Amino acid sequence: MQLRSNFEKGTSRWATRRAQWRALGLSDEDMEKPKIAVVNSSSDLAICYSHLDDIARRAKDAIRAAGGIGFEVRTTAPSDFIHSAGGRGGYILASRDLIVNDIEAGVEGALLDGMVCLASCDKTAPAQLMAAGRLNIPTIVVACGYQPCGTFRGEHCDIEDVFLAAGHVAQGRLGVDELTEMSENAVLGAGVCAGMGTANSMHIVCEALGMALPGSTPVAANSAPMWDTVERAGQRIVELVRDGLKPRDVLTPGAFANAVMAVLAISGSINCVKHLQAVAAEAECDVDVYGLFERLADDVPLLAAVRPNGPHSIEQFEAAGGAAAVLKQLEGLLHKETLTVTGRTTGEHLASTEVADPEIIRPADRPLGRRPAVVLVRGSLAPATGIVKLAVAEERRLTFEGRAIVYDSPEDAMTGLRDGEIREGHVLVLRGQGPKGSPGMGMASRPVFALDGAGLTGKVAVVTDGQLSGLVNKGIVVGEVSPEAADGGPLALVENGDRIVIDVAARTADLDVPEDVLAERRTRLARTPVPARPGWLSIYQHVVRPLQEGAVLRG
Structure with a gap:
């Protein structure tokens, strides 16, 4: 087998690599084997990563048993609840792309032959998929499970x-x-948040795309099924290297459509939209994920209601068959010809898939509902897009007309709420929170939840270019508005008292201000150069692309 990790004997690269690896205990025979990166985002800072070191060890053992050699490659390990404290929350989304580049430096720099990626908290799964698409070497993503609560x-x-x-x-x-x-x-205990938030949603996306082993998501952390998946992934990755099956063989337009349908069917996290677009960008797959969410929204029924979107627990969802069962119930809509990391097609796997509990994961002809839970809106306030997340049994009104009250930070909005500035009938506009504006995309959920605490849910709407909780939001909340204010979007022009009209059913969000007034404001608010400052967030701010391109980094 021709491996890119092997060099011609007698060359400097061969000799120095042999010297290093012999000192690590590898034999000459080992050095001829497939060399697999075990990508590990371990950290003592967050419980979602606390079990990954044990998983990495088991993965390396499984790879060795299958005839390969596993090398642990570390990355940064962001947790929304821990790392949002600094940088105005900007380190969260920005760390996704830092992980991608960590992987590139560690794996591509060493010219390893394949990857087993240990997916845990929100940003690891999309980052690992992005890296797989960019490097295009055999890769399997292993979901490392949700925490007990x-x-x-x-x-x-x-x-x-x-x-x-x-x-x-x-x-x-x-x-x-x-x-x-x-x-x-x-x-x-260890693992990711137990609801249908971004982590569990993205783990399911990995399976729907074909990049995780069928039947492996979601899964309880440190459970027997999780350990079985680790063993199987270690075995299969060595076979993948030998077979030459690569991520871009799997990450096709049909695969992205399947993933979008899965997210819609489970009322998954709105963060999946930008993450899937970023994966497509890195895999150089010409697909408009935002457009897929818009086009498929009315065709895909709602099949599952996992907390906090509905009454069922993630444990019940897993027991009912998890992602594989969702795909089985969607079988008539899916692109079944898409390949998976097993080398078999989605359709071949679905032929033997059963749904253990059709009350938890409903059939397509008996859904929980047909109104989409992830709704993309457009309009004069959101020319590219905004996103609204609705709960499964949504009863709130889906239209809102009100007067803007504008804040440029979550802290200012919280102060305004405490001081009684925000009142019934207002549309809270929270801007400057997008990828460039934060920079890194600030978290806008605190004011949303504070409004709920103040009894203003449904009485005050929210429009923001920031990101929101992947689980659920309260009232009419339009998030991730694009173009963002810092990139010249209409949010930058909104002033207190402006009339804003939101119609979720019609999928519109509009700023009702005459164009001549807006033109005068544009003149006054001409964008100024981004000030130079040191640090990762400054680099990110200068090279991040808009959300419609996945907020990927391009120089």
Whole structure:
């Protein structure tokens, strides 16, 4: 087998590599084997990464047993709840692309032959898919599981409940003692957030794309099924290298359509939209993911209602068959010819797939609903797009007309709410939070949850170019508005008192201000050069592309 990791004997690269690896205990025979990167985002800073070192060891053992050699390659390990504290929250999305480049430097620099990527918290799975698309070497993504959660006063309690409750504390509707008790019971072990947030949604996306082993998502962290997947991935990656099956063979337009349908069917995270577009960009696959969400929204029924979108737990969803069962129920809509990392097609796998509980994961002819839960809107306020997330059993009104009240940071919005500036009938405009403006894309969910704590859900709408919780939002919230304010988008022109009209059913978000008034404002608000400053976020700000291109980095 011709491996790119092997060099001609007697050359300097062969000799120095042999010297290094002999010192690590490898034999000459080992050096002829496929060399596999085990991509590990381990960290002691967040519980979602705390179990990955053990998984990496097992993966390397499985690779060795299959006739390969595993090398652990580390990356940065961002957690939304930990790393959003600094940089105005900008390190979260920006760290996704840092992981991509960590992988490129570690794997491409060493010319390794394949990758097993250990996916955990929100940004790891999309980053690993992006790196796979960019490097185009045999890759398998392994979902490393969701965390066990607890109860608070007899009711289910997870990390998102804590996040939402903090907004109630900010408005004096919940005591700090209660929030403290919740925080002590919300997370009981390793793994990602237990709801249908970005992490579990993106793990399912990996399987729908064909980049994870069929039947492997979602999965409880450190469970027998997770360990079985680790073993199988170690075996299969060596075969993948020998077979020459690469990510761009899998990441086709049909695969992206399948992934979009899966997200719509499970009411998945809105963050999947930009992440899938970024994966397509890195894989050089000519597909408009935003357009797919718009075109497929009315065709794909809602098949599952996992917390906080509905009553079922992620454990129930896994037991019902997980991603494989969702794809089975969508079989009539899918592109079944798409390849998976097994070397078999999606259709071949679905032929033997069964749905264990059709009440948890409904058939397409008996769905939970047909109104999309992930809705893309456009209009004079969001010429490219904005995104609205609706709960499964959505009863809130889907139209809103109100007067703008404008803030340039979540902190200012929180202060405005506390001081009584934000009142019923307002549209809270939170701008300057996009990829360039933050920079790195700030988290806009705190004001949204604080509005809920103040009893203003449904009475105040929110429009922002920032990102939102991947799980759920309260009231009419239009997020990720593009173009963002810092890139010359209409949000930059909004002033207090402007009339804003949102119609989710019609998929529109408009700024009702005469064009001549807006033209005068544009003259006053001519963009100024981005100030030079050191650091990663400055680099990111200068090279990040718009959300419609996946917010990927291009020089």
